[in-house]
Amino acid sequence: MIAQIKEFITTIPVKKVSVKDLLSFEKNFANYLVAAFVVVGMAMLVIGVITYLGHGHHAYNVTREHPWGLMIAVYIFFVVSSTGLCIVGSLGDVFGFKDYELISKRAIFGSIVTILAGFLVIAFEIGHPVTMVIYNVVSPGLTSAIWWMGTLYGAYLAFMIVEFIFLLKNDMKMAKYFGLAGLLIGLAAHSNLGSVFGFLNARPISNGVFYPTYFILTAFITGIFIAFIIMGFRYRLRFNEEVKKMLTGLAKIQALLLSILIFFVTWKLLTDIYGGMPDRAEVAIHILGSGTFWAEVILAMVIPLVIILKTGGKAHVALVFASLSGMVGIFFMRYNLVHDTQLKPLQMLKKVEYQLPPEWVHYFPSATEMMISIGGLAFCIAMYWVGTKAFNLDADH
Amino acid sequence: MKVEVSRRKFLQGSVALAIAGGTSISVSNLLAKDKGKIEITTKTGTGEATFVPTLCEMCVNKCAAIARVENGVVTKLDPNPRFPKSKNMLCPRGNAGIQALYDPDRLKSPMIRDGKKGSGKFKKVTWDEAYSYIEEKMVKILDEEKDNRSSFLFCAGEGMAEHTFKQFYQAFGSANWLNHSSICLQTVVSGYGVTLGAYPQSDLENAEYVIMAGANRAEAIVTPDTMDMFKRTKGRGTKMICIDPRFTNTAAKADKWLAIKPGTDLAFVLALTYVTITEEIYNKKYVEDNFAGFDKYKQSIIENKYTPQWAEKITGIKATDIIKVAREFMAHAPKSVYYPGRRSTFAKNDFQLRRAMAIFQGLGGGIDCKGGLVFGSKIKLKGHEGLEPIYDRARSRGVDKKKNAVKGEAGYSDCAVVGGGGSWVSWRNRFLEKRMPYNVRGMFIYKHNPVLNMPNSAKTIEMLKKMELVVAIDTMPSDTVMYADVVLPECTYLERTDPVKTFGGVEPSIAQRNKVVEPMFESKPVMEIMQGLTNKISKSIFEITKKHDEEVQDLIKEDGEEAAYAEFDLTKPFHESQEKINEHAVHDHHGAAEELKKHGVYYPDMGKYYKQVSANVHQYYIESRKSYSVNGGKPKTKSGKVECYLANLSTKGVDPMPIWRDEYNFNVPKGKFRLLTGRHAQFTQSGTANNSVLRDLIFENYIWINKRIAKAKDIKFGDNIEVSSSAGKVTIKAYPTEKIAPDTVFFVHGFGQESEALSWAYKNGANDNAVIEDVTEPVYGAAAMHETNVEIRKV
Amino acid sequence: MARYGMALDYKNCINCKACEVACKEENGVLLGADKHRIWVGVGEIEGEYPLLSIVSNTFYPSQCQHCDEAPCQMVCPTNATYYGEQGQVRVDPEKCILCSYCMNACPYDARYVDDRTMTVDKCTFCTDTRLERGETTTACQNTCPTKVRIFGDLDDPQSEISELLRTREHFTLKANLGTKPKLFYLT
Numbered sequence A: 001m002i003a004q005i006k007e008f009i010t011t012i013p014v015k016k017v018s019v020k021d022l023l024s025f026e027k028n029f030a031n032y033l034v035a036a037f038v039v040v041g042m043a044m045l046v047i048g049v050i051t052y053l054g055h056g057h058h059a060y061n062v063t064r065e066h067p068w069g070l071m072i073a074v075y076i077f078f079v080v081s082s083t084g085l086c087i088v089g090s091l092g093d094v095f096g097f098k099d100y101e102l103i104s105k106r107a108i109f110g111s112i113v114t115i116l117a118g119f120l121v122i123a124f125e126i127g128h129p130v131t132m133v134i135y136n137v138v139s140p141g142l143t144s145a146i147w148w149m150g151t152l153y154g155a156y157l158a159f160m161i162v163e164f165i166f167l168l169k170n171d172m173k174m175a176k177y178f179g180l181a182g183l184l185i186g187l188a189a190h191s192n193l194g195s196v197f198g199f200l201n202a203r204p205i206s207n208g209v210f211y212p213t214y215f216i217l218t219a220f221i222t223g224i225f226i227a228f229i230i231m232g233f234r235y236r237l238r239f240n241e242e243v244k245k246m247l248t249g250l251a252k253i254q255a256l257l258l259s260i261l262i263f264f265v266t267w268k269l270l271t272d273i274y275g276g277m278p279d280r281a282e283v284a285i286h287i288l289g290s291g292t293f294w295a296e297v298i299l300a301m302v303i304p305l306v307i308i309l310k311t312g313g314k315a316h317v318a319l320v321f322a323s324l325s326g327m328v329g330i331f332f333m334r335y336n337l338v339h340d341t342q343l344k345p346l347q348m349l350k351k352v353e354y355q356l357p358p359e360w361v362h363y364f365p366s367a368t369e370m371m372i373s374i375g376g377l378a379f380c381i382a383m384y385w386v387g388t389k390a391f392n393l394d395a396d397h
Numbered sequence B: 001m002k003v004e005v006s007r008r009k010f011l012q013g014s015v016a017l018a019i020a021g022g023t024s025i026s027v028s029n030l031l032a033k034d035k036g037k038i039e040i041t042t043k044t045g046t047g048e049a050t051f052v053p054t055l056c057e058m059c060v061n062k063c064a065a066i067a068r069v070e071n072g073v074v075t076k077l078d079p080n081p082r083f084p085k086s087k088n089m090l091c092p093r094g095n096a097g098i099q100a101l102y103d104p105d106r107l108k109s110p111m112i113r114d115g116k117k118g119s120g121k122f123k124k125v126t127w128d129e130a131y132s133y134i135e136e137k138m139v140k141i142l143d144e145e146k147d148n149r150s151s152f153l154f155c156a157g158e159g160m161a162e163h164t165f166k167q168f169y170q171a172f173g174s175a176n177w178l179n180h181s182s183i184c185l186q187t188v189v190s191g192y193g194v195t196l197g198a199y200p201q202s203d204l205e206n207a208e209y210v211i212m213a214g215a216n217r218a219e220a221i222v223t224p225d226t227m228d229m230f231k232r233t234k235g236r237g238t239k240m241i242c243i244d245p246r247f248t249n250t251a252a253k254a255d256k257w258l259a260i261k262p263g264t265d266l267a268f269v270l271a272l273t274y275v276t277i278t279e280e281i282y283n284k285k286y287v288e289d290n291f292a293g294f295d296k297y298k299q300s301i302i303e304n305k306y307t308p309q310w311a312e313k314i315t316g317i318k319a320t321d322i323i324k325v326a327r328e329f330m331a332h333a334p335k336s337v338y339y340p341g342r343r344s345t346f347a348k349n350d351f352q353l354r355r356a357m358a359i360f361q362g363l364g365g366g367i368d369c370k371g372g373l374v375f376g377s378k379i380k381l382k383g384h385e386g387l388e389p390i391y392d393r394a395r396s397r398g399v400d401k402k403k404n405a406v407k408g409e410a411g412y413s414d415c416a417v418v419g420g421g422g423s424w425v426s427w428r429n430r431f432l433e434k435r436m437p438y439n440v441r442g443m444f445i446y447k448h449n450p451v452l453n454m455p456n457s458a459k460t461i462e463m464l465k466k467m468e469l470v471v472a473i474d475t476m477p478s479d480t481v482m483y484a485d486v487v488l489p490e491c492t493y494l495e496r497t498d499p500v501k502t503f504g505g506v507e508p509s510i511a512q513r514n515k516v517v518e519p520m521f522e523s524k525p526v527m528e529i530m531q532g533l534t535n536k537i538s539k540s541i542f543e544i545t546k547k548h549d550e551e552v553q554d555l556i557k558e559d560g561e562e563a564a565y566a567e568f569d570l571t572k573p574f575h576e577s578q579e580k581i582n583e584h585a586v587h588d589h590h591g592a593a594e595e596l597k598k599h600g601v602y603y604p605d606m607g608k609y610y611k612q613v614s615a616n617v618h619q620y621y622i623e624s625r626k627s628y629s630v631n632g633g634k635p636k637t638k639s640g641k642v643e644c645y646l647a648n649l650s651t652k653g654v655d656p657m658p659i660w661r662d663e664y665n666f667n668v669p670k671g672k673f674r675l676l677t678g679r680h681a682q683f684t685q686s687g688t689a690n691n692s693v694l695r696d697l698i699f700e701n702y703i704w705i706n707k708r709i710a711k712a713k714d715i716k717f718g719d720n721i722e723v724s725s726s727a728g729k730v731t732i733k734a735y736p737t738e739k740i741a742p743d744t745v746f747f748v749h750g751f752g753q754e755s756e757a758l759s760w761a762y763k764n765g766a767n768d769n770a771v772i773e774d775v776t777e778p779v780y781g782a783a784a785m786h787e788t789n790v791e792i793r794k795v
Numbered sequence C: 001m002a003r004y005g006m007a008l009d010y011k012n013c014i015n016c017k018a019c020e021v022a023c024k025e026e027n028g029v030l031l032g033a034d035k036h037r038i039w040v041g042v043g044e045i046e047g048e049y050p051l052l053s054i055v056s057n058t059f060y061p062s063q064c065q066h067c068d069e070a071p072c073q074m075v076c077p078t079n080a081t082y083y084g085e086q087g088q089v090r091v092d093p094e095k096c097i098l099c100s101y102c103m104n105a106c107p108y109d110a111r112y113v114d115d116r117t118m119t120v121d122k123c124t125f126c127t128d129t130r131l132e133r134g135e136t137t138t139a140c141q142n143t144c145p146t147k148v149r150i151f152g153d154l155d156d157p158q159s160e161i162s163e164l165l166r167t168r169e170h171f172t173l174k175a176n177l178g179t180k181p182k183l184f185y186l187t
């Protein structure tokens, strides 16, 4: 048995990567920009983490009223990206849509690095990550959405890694099994993440079935955005026909998904506002008045959808940029989700003598939170870069 | 982190703190965003502990507490349920007493000034050096003033050991004594004193109708009134009418709040009286039997037409409300109370106001009876032998007698009557204006902070600067201490046994403050300070007396020096320990001394009657043993009558009965605001400003300004506002609120310390007395604190 | 086994905050504006001087409700939040990972972060201090000047609190959420 495992591992096709390899890239502006971002981002990560280790949560702008901040949003951003990539990757190797096999490996690898980035960020958000690992097992909170989410994502990561290995080994059958398992667990994990908010009785704006389903939808959307970006990067915006075909296909799916999303969000807001239920309607109206909400709508929904519809999904280069816009929008979407949940104070009474009556809860991330978050992204890109060097991420024909 | 280290050191160095057995001192220092954001609280342990019954001294109420001591550290103060006056409660300040004990800024050793006055520079000295310094200066001054003992002023704040200090003053032989009364309750005590014969208590446990005017019991905590009052308001037994120019926490608990124009309460009471008399709804039998001069008063009320309509114009309270209150009050009488109040001198007419209130109360007959005003009884203590030698050269009190005063005019230029506690503000001003009949060159200050607590701080500072010798006995480096020449550190109340005290009332008792822990650093109880000081100076200043006092020279000739000296031996009142003195004081009550040590409280048959009735109710006395009525329902005046008309007052230029005068009308020049001052439940005057736990609850004071005015002036919450008057100016943050009238502003008293030695209180908020002008009322010269109009400006 | 609850005669409350100080001193609660286990809430006064609404200024003392169906417990991934033997909702700092989920889930704003242990803290009903020593009531109840609180065993029909809840009208906060609070406001 052990020998078999040993053999299995040693036969994973990995290229030897030297530092030199890692530093060699085509010298163009875009690559320099990315490289510079990675270096600066990693430096920020180090500074951010050191500050955090020195001051704990005081380095963050989280408060009693707003206990979850930017890093929770960024964590969600990453794990949603991961789930999305997993869905996109599965189109080819689980569901057998041949057109999409092209991106399977990249997508699956992407889903691994994004979730690792997510875990990295959350490790510095959660006060005691080591305790978490121990007590998640020793003392599982089975009624906790976070427990399920965390546990399932742990399993999901394992399945994705195994799937990726089978993909590398070109064992499509096994990849399919693990892919399917990974996908199902990922979807479960992901809707559980939605339920982390959906279960919040205390927060009428988030409470309910909306987020668990919405999370799956937006994950798929995110996956497609990232697929465009990955492919754009891989082919330096000069796509061959095969890729174009796939991208057009993805774009069509994306158009459908974005339409559904807009439909969803519209109805969510309408039902929130309708009837004027306190705590919910007020918050929804407040959301409508916030810049970050419109950033989400315009960047993640309107721009990509308009471009796809205008060009029939064939303006692939434009769509790569639209996807970049989409990802910025998706970031706001996550940030809004976290922030809007906590917008309304749990109680509206003054507690100390000289104080204005509580109104909306304010929050703006601290430098440390931003540095760790940006660092997470840099870490993600760096890992991906290492992956492109170490593995053959193109589809084998 | 620096603070944390010093805080630990502080604790270790002083009480040899052992962190064991579940007791831990938790210290943490947040990223010090705000100045003074340092935290220390103790979690109580589950291991061994000792319990010491004591009395709180975080304010004047003296509630009974039980200190929990673990490994020599006081970890908790709990209420002592046995004390009828405090009824098993400690207020926020009482709970925060631990922080007074462990305040790192405490005075730790005697100090002598080592720089310019007020520079805050002191050098640490031994007790003996401090005493010697005092001795040297004292001998010099007394010699130069030819043994005029009154060339020294003695002043003290209220406290259980005030008496010990006062004994020193008496033995020393000065005639200049000033205490808090003329900046606190002089007019109410005297107003009721001359009208009803005593300053009564209110039986709020049984009253059915209460007029709370100018008294903020929800925030200015007075026991047992605060506890008794608010359990029964809101339709639960007592109807309470709150009369206050501000909407206070007491107003929030009232059935009705009537916003009154500051200083016009007298018109309100006169109109109540008018309604009562004209509608003939007063207790005729009571008035007939127990009133003196009623007809004159009645005539005055009616002839002057003190109608509700007249009062409405003056007070701003609707005539219909006045009529309603008068009728309701009388309908509930005698179980109705016009609450006498505590800090009283708001306006110049205050003495007359309190008289009018007392008379109005009498009209309902609610005097010396259940549910009305009560005198209560008191358990007797045996006196301790003091010493009051006669110094021939000592001059009488430093007053400014009016030259050729005619009959019907005050004999003094500052006020009509000089009370026992004196008039602080007038005294200070006389001193500064050189209107003293002789030189006063030195002063002793005990537990008192006149710089912060007297109107016009600048003048108080000037006075302290001009004194050649200022000796301050305090626990903290207060603003006043900063102007001292010699600073003597007293230990805090938790580190000493104080004179046993008897508390009169419906349920009288005796209570004792027992030492909880040994004094920290080099601090000592005032008793021991007095022992040390008098041992040092007694003989040497007697030499001065010998030199200048012919009577004493004669006495020595007759009886010999030793015998003569015995009468002047200042050490005499301080020979015994406080514990011994207390035992002696309660000697007549069998078992009391032991009870007081064990339980902190004693009253007859405590063992028999004291019990817990329910979670929140304790029984002290059975109903039949309560002292609701001790004088047959009569006032305690010599005549046995409610004194409406006091002819002897008119000989002193004081109205013999309460009447309204035009100059009492409230008016504020356009663009200015009337400044009010007062209490906050989480703060005691100037004394708790450095208390970390309390400052956590109220970080600094803000100026209340009407919201609409603020809006017009573009003042937002938290904006810095400069408040100025002829006395000075301060800067304070704005709190726009509808709880105050458009022409009035208010801020909580006790903030704005200038002493840099107070790390947390320093320059925190604003000192109201820096802008309050030194206006006094004409009868006792008490400081009328709400007669200042200020200008405000956003800065 | 007892099931502790608390009844509040909240109309007695004068907003003095003795309870808050007593709690801090008894339980070693950190200082700092948002570090408190217990508080008094008050609304902004309504109306214009001098026509103000007295009721708009009512004081609402509050603390952890020790919910019988506690959302904070349900969401806790490591069971760090647990029900004590007498129904108290407690936090085990050993197990708390500071995910802050409970802070978000508690409808009553009862939880805060203790900076020493970097775990979530809240009212314990003085379980690890006073109750453990065999005392029968909490620090906040004991010290209150106007005697707002009554602490006791809800399962004992003879207890003062049970008697009160039988005989006096009361309400719980956010009752619609189904959290079954054990803090009862007496009207």
Ligand SMILES: Nc1nc2c(c(=O)[nH]1)N[C@H]1C(S)=C(S)[C@@H](COP(=O)(O)OP(=O)(O)OC[C@H]3O[C@@H](n4cnc5c(=O)[nH]c(N)nc54)[C@H](O)[C@@H]3O)O[C@H]1N2
Pocket (backbone or CB within 6 Å): B059, B060, B184, B185, B213, B214, B215, B216, B217, B219, B220, B221, B222, B243, B244, B245, B246, B248, B260, B261, B262, B263, B264, B265, B341, B342, B343, B344, B346, B347, B676, B677, B678, B679, B680, B681, B682, B683, B684, B685, B786
């Ligand atoms: N928490 C706390 N309690 C304390 C103290 C403390 O420092 N802190 N100090 C103790 C001491 S020494 C004292 S003397 C008492 C003081 O107790 P109180 O006299 O009850 O308290 P104050 O706040 O000084 O003032 C009473 C109220 O009078 C109002 N007022 C001002 N001018 C007028 C007026 O013209 N007419 C009417 N009707 N009302 C007016 C003020 O707005 C204020 O609300 O409190 C004692 N208790």
Ligand SMILES: Nc1nc2c(c(=O)[nH]1)N[C@H]1C(S)=C(S)[C@@H](COP(=O)(O)OP(=O)(O)OC[C@H]3O[C@@H](n4cnc5c(=O)[nH]c(N)nc54)[C@H](O)[C@@H]3O)O[C@H]1N2
Pocket (backbone or CB within 6 Å): B057, B156, B157, B158, B180, B183, B184, B185, B343, B446, B447, B448, B449, B450, B452, B453, B454, B455, B473, B474, B475, B476, B478, B490, B491, B492, B493, B677, B678, B679, B684, B685, B686, B687, B749, B768, B769, B772, B785
């Ligand atoms: N503007 C304005 N002025 C006021 C008032 C107001 O409401 N507004 N209130 C007035 C009233 S009612 C009063 S009673 C007075 C009070 O005025 P003060 O009698 O001066 O009382 P505190 O401000 O409490 O100051 C007491 C001083 O005693 C010290 N001290 C505390 N405990 C001890 C101890 O155990 N031993 C010794 N030796 N010292 C100790 C403290 O450090 C502090 O310096 O202020 C009056 N002044």
Ligand code: SF4
Pocket (backbone or CB within 6 Å): B056, B057, B058, B059, B060, B061, B062, B063, B086, B089, B090, B091, B092, B093, B094, B095, B221, B222, B223
């Ligand atoms: S009222 Fe508060 S501060 Fe004053 S003596 Fe009582 S417990 Fe102490």
Ligand code: SF4
Pocket (backbone or CB within 6 Å): C012, C013, C014, C015, C016, C017, C018, C019, C020, C040, C061, C143, C144, C145, C146, C147, C148
């Ligand atoms: S101690 Fe009592 S009266 Fe004071 S704030 Fe707390 S509950 Fe209210």
Ligand code: SF4
Pocket (backbone or CB within 6 Å): C063, C064, C065, C066, C067, C070, C071, C072, C073, C089, C105, C106, C107, C108, C109, C110, C111, C122, C179
């Ligand atoms: S009040 Fe909040 S913290 Fe307390 S038990 Fe209920 S949900 Fe939990």
Ligand code: SF4
Pocket (backbone or CB within 6 Å): C072, C075, C076, C077, C078, C079, C080, C081, C091, C095, C096, C097, C098, C099, C100, C101, C102, C103, C120
């Ligand atoms: S912060 Fe601690 S107590 Fe709260 S849910 Fe997370 S692990 Fe449980």
Ligand code: SF4
Pocket (backbone or CB within 6 Å): C022, C023, C024, C026, C027, C037, C038, C063, C122, C123, C124, C125, C126, C127, C138, C139, C140, C141
């Ligand atoms: S019950 Fe104990 S822990 Fe809870 S608020 Fe009261 S004093 Fe604090």
Ligand SMILES: [Mo]
Pocket (backbone or CB within 6 Å): B180, B183, B184, B185, B343
């Ligand atoms: Mo006072």
